[in-house]
Amino acid sequence: LLLLRNPKDLATSYYHFSLVFSPFPSYESWDSFFKDFMAGKVPWGSYFNYLSEWNKYIDNENVMPISFEDVKENTYLGVKKIVEFFEFPLNEEEIHAVVQRSSFQSMKKNSKETHGAFGDVLFRKGGVSDWRNLFAEKHNLEMDKMYKEHLEAIPLGKKLKYDVYCKA
Numbered sequence: 001l002l003l004l005r006n007p008k009d010l011a012t013s014y015y016h017f018s019l020v021f022s023p024f025p026s027y028e029s030w031d032s033f034f035k036d037f038m039a040g041k042v043p044w045g046s047y048f049n050y051l052s053e054w055n056k057y058i059d060n061e062n063v064m065p066i067s068f069e070d071v072k073e074n075t076y077l078g079v080k081k082i083v084e085f086f087e088f089p090l091n092e093e094e095i096h097a098v099v100q101r102s103s104f105q106s107m108k109k110n111s112k113e114t115h116g117a118f119g120d121v122l123f124r125k126g127g128v129s130d131w132r133n134l135f136a137e138k139h140n141l142e143m144d145k146m147y148k149e150h151l152e153a154i155p156l157g158k159k160l161k162y163d164v165y166c167k168a
Helices: 007-020 030-039 047-057 068-073 075-086 092-101 104-109 111-122 137-150 155-159
Strands: 002-004 065-067
Touching: 002 047, 007 030, 007 047, 007 111, 007 137, 030 137, 047 137, 047 155, 065 068, 065 075, 065 155, 068 075, 075 092, 092 104, 104 111
Parallel strands: 002 065
Antiparallel strands: none
Protein backbone atom coordinates (compact mmCIF):
# COMPACT_ATOMS: atom_id res chain seq x y z
CA LEU A 1 0.00 0.00 0.00
CA LEU A 2 1.55 3.27 -1.13
CA LEU A 3 -0.19 6.14 0.64
CA LEU A 4 0.31 9.42 -1.18
CA ARG A 5 -0.35 12.97 -0.10
CA ASN A 6 -0.31 16.18 -2.06
CA PRO A 7 3.10 17.81 -1.63
CA LYS A 8 1.81 21.08 -0.18
CA ASP A 9 -0.09 19.41 2.65
CA LEU A 10 2.72 16.92 3.13
CA ALA A 11 5.23 19.76 3.60
CA THR A 12 2.85 21.50 6.01
CA SER A 13 2.31 18.38 8.12
CA TYR A 14 6.00 17.54 8.01
CA TYR A 15 6.85 21.03 9.27
CA HIS A 16 4.42 20.83 12.19
CA PHE A 17 5.65 17.32 12.99
CA SER A 18 9.27 18.52 13.02
CA LEU A 19 8.34 21.25 15.51
CA VAL A 20 7.19 18.74 18.13
CA PHE A 21 9.24 15.63 17.39
CA SER A 22 12.61 16.24 18.99
CA PRO A 23 14.65 13.67 17.02
CA PHE A 24 13.96 15.71 13.86
CA PRO A 25 15.94 18.83 13.04
CA SER A 26 14.31 21.95 14.43
CA TYR A 27 13.63 24.93 12.22
CA GLU A 28 13.55 28.57 13.18
CA SER A 29 10.83 29.31 10.63
CA TRP A 30 8.54 27.89 7.98
CA ASP A 31 10.77 29.52 5.34
CA SER A 32 13.87 27.67 6.55
CA PHE A 33 11.97 24.38 6.65
CA PHE A 34 10.47 24.97 3.20
CA LYS A 35 13.91 25.64 1.73
CA ASP A 36 15.24 22.34 3.13
CA PHE A 37 12.09 20.44 2.11
CA MET A 38 12.32 21.63 -1.48
CA ALA A 39 16.04 20.77 -1.59
CA GLY A 40 15.39 17.30 -0.16
CA LYS A 41 17.46 18.12 2.93
CA VAL A 42 14.99 16.64 5.40
CA PRO A 43 14.85 13.16 6.93
CA TRP A 44 13.92 10.69 4.18
CA GLY A 45 15.03 13.09 1.45
CA SER A 46 13.11 14.55 -1.45
CA TYR A 47 9.41 13.75 -1.70
CA PHE A 48 9.61 14.45 -5.42
CA ASN A 49 12.37 11.87 -5.90
CA TYR A 50 10.49 9.44 -3.67
CA LEU A 51 7.39 9.64 -5.85
CA SER A 52 9.42 9.48 -9.05
CA GLU A 53 11.03 6.25 -7.83
CA TRP A 54 7.70 4.72 -6.79
CA ASN A 55 6.25 5.60 -10.18
CA LYS A 56 8.35 2.74 -11.62
CA TYR A 57 6.09 0.33 -9.73
CA ILE A 58 2.70 1.91 -10.37
CA ASP A 59 1.61 -0.92 -12.68
CA ASN A 60 2.88 -3.68 -10.40
CA GLU A 61 -0.04 -5.81 -9.24
CA ASN A 62 1.50 -5.97 -5.76
CA VAL A 63 1.49 -2.19 -5.31
CA MET A 64 -1.62 -0.17 -4.60
CA PRO A 65 -1.21 3.60 -4.63
CA ILE A 66 -3.96 5.56 -2.89
CA SER A 67 -3.98 9.18 -1.84
CA PHE A 68 -4.87 10.61 1.54
CA GLU A 69 -7.11 13.04 -0.32
CA ASP A 70 -9.04 10.23 -2.03
CA VAL A 71 -9.58 8.54 1.31
CA LYS A 72 -10.79 11.83 2.80
CA GLU A 73 -13.17 12.35 -0.15
CA ASN A 74 -14.79 8.94 0.33
CA THR A 75 -13.46 7.02 3.30
CA TYR A 76 -15.76 4.06 2.75
CA LEU A 77 -14.61 3.61 -0.86
CA GLY A 78 -10.95 4.03 0.15
CA VAL A 79 -11.23 1.39 2.87
CA LYS A 80 -13.15 -0.93 0.54
CA LYS A 81 -10.37 -0.65 -2.09
CA ILE A 82 -7.74 -1.47 0.53
CA VAL A 83 -9.78 -4.40 1.84
CA GLU A 84 -10.16 -5.78 -1.70
CA PHE A 85 -6.49 -5.24 -2.54
CA PHE A 86 -5.33 -7.19 0.50
CA GLU A 87 -8.16 -9.69 0.11
CA PHE A 88 -9.28 -9.23 3.71
CA PRO A 89 -12.46 -11.26 4.31
CA LEU A 90 -14.58 -8.37 5.62
CA ASN A 91 -18.30 -7.95 5.07
CA GLU A 92 -20.04 -4.59 4.63
CA GLU A 93 -20.76 -4.21 8.34
CA GLU A 94 -17.10 -4.82 9.20
CA ILE A 95 -15.96 -2.34 6.53
CA HIS A 96 -18.27 0.30 8.01
CA ALA A 97 -16.83 -0.43 11.46
CA VAL A 98 -13.29 0.07 10.11
CA VAL A 99 -14.38 3.36 8.54
CA GLN A 100 -15.79 4.53 11.88
CA ARG A 101 -12.77 3.43 13.95
CA SER A 102 -10.31 4.91 11.46
CA SER A 103 -11.90 8.36 11.28
CA PHE A 104 -9.57 11.12 12.37
CA GLN A 105 -11.89 12.05 15.23
CA SER A 106 -11.94 8.49 16.53
CA MET A 107 -8.18 8.02 16.20
CA LYS A 108 -7.42 11.35 17.89
CA LYS A 109 -9.86 10.58 20.69
CA ASN A 110 -8.20 7.19 21.31
CA SER A 111 -4.62 8.32 20.62
CA LYS A 112 -3.53 8.27 24.26
CA GLU A 113 -4.52 4.60 24.49
CA THR A 114 -3.13 3.60 21.10
CA HIS A 115 0.01 5.77 20.90
CA GLY A 116 0.60 7.18 24.40
CA ALA A 117 2.05 10.69 24.55
CA PHE A 118 3.10 10.34 20.92
CA GLY A 119 -0.60 10.54 19.93
CA ASP A 120 -0.55 14.33 20.27
CA VAL A 121 2.32 14.45 17.79
CA LEU A 122 0.65 12.19 15.23
CA PHE A 123 -2.91 13.52 15.25
CA ARG A 124 -2.92 17.25 14.62
CA LYS A 125 -5.74 18.20 12.22
CA GLY A 126 -6.42 15.33 9.85
CA GLY A 127 -7.63 17.54 7.02
CA VAL A 128 -6.78 18.66 3.54
CA SER A 129 -5.59 22.10 2.41
CA ASP A 130 -3.96 23.27 5.65
CA TRP A 131 -1.08 24.37 3.42
CA ARG A 132 -3.10 27.54 2.73
CA ASN A 133 -2.28 28.67 6.28
CA LEU A 134 1.50 28.62 5.67
CA PHE A 135 2.24 29.02 1.99
CA ALA A 136 3.00 32.49 0.66
CA GLU A 137 2.85 33.16 -3.08
CA LYS A 138 6.60 32.46 -3.40
CA HIS A 139 6.08 29.00 -1.84
CA ASN A 140 3.17 28.25 -4.16
CA LEU A 141 5.17 29.23 -7.23
CA GLU A 142 8.20 27.19 -6.21
CA MET A 143 6.13 24.10 -5.34
CA ASP A 144 4.09 24.41 -8.55
CA LYS A 145 7.30 24.59 -10.57
CA MET A 146 8.77 21.55 -8.81
CA TYR A 147 5.56 19.59 -9.36
CA LYS A 148 5.56 20.43 -13.07
CA GLU A 149 9.22 19.48 -13.45
CA HIS A 150 9.09 16.19 -11.54
CA LEU A 151 5.57 14.83 -11.21
CA GLU A 152 3.04 16.37 -13.58
CA ALA A 153 3.81 14.06 -16.50
CA ILE A 154 4.01 10.78 -14.58
CA PRO A 155 1.03 8.58 -13.63
CA LEU A 156 1.76 8.76 -9.91
CA GLY A 157 1.85 12.55 -10.13
CA LYS A 158 -1.61 12.56 -11.71
CA LYS A 159 -2.97 10.52 -8.77
CA LEU A 160 -2.17 13.48 -6.52
CA LYS A 161 -4.91 15.58 -8.18
CA TYR A 162 -2.61 18.57 -7.86
CA ASP A 163 -4.96 20.90 -9.73
CA VAL A 164 -7.74 20.07 -7.25
CA TYR A 165 -5.81 20.24 -3.98
CA CYS A 166 -2.81 22.46 -4.60
CA LYS A 167 -3.97 25.49 -6.51
CA ALA A 168 -4.12 28.77 -4.63
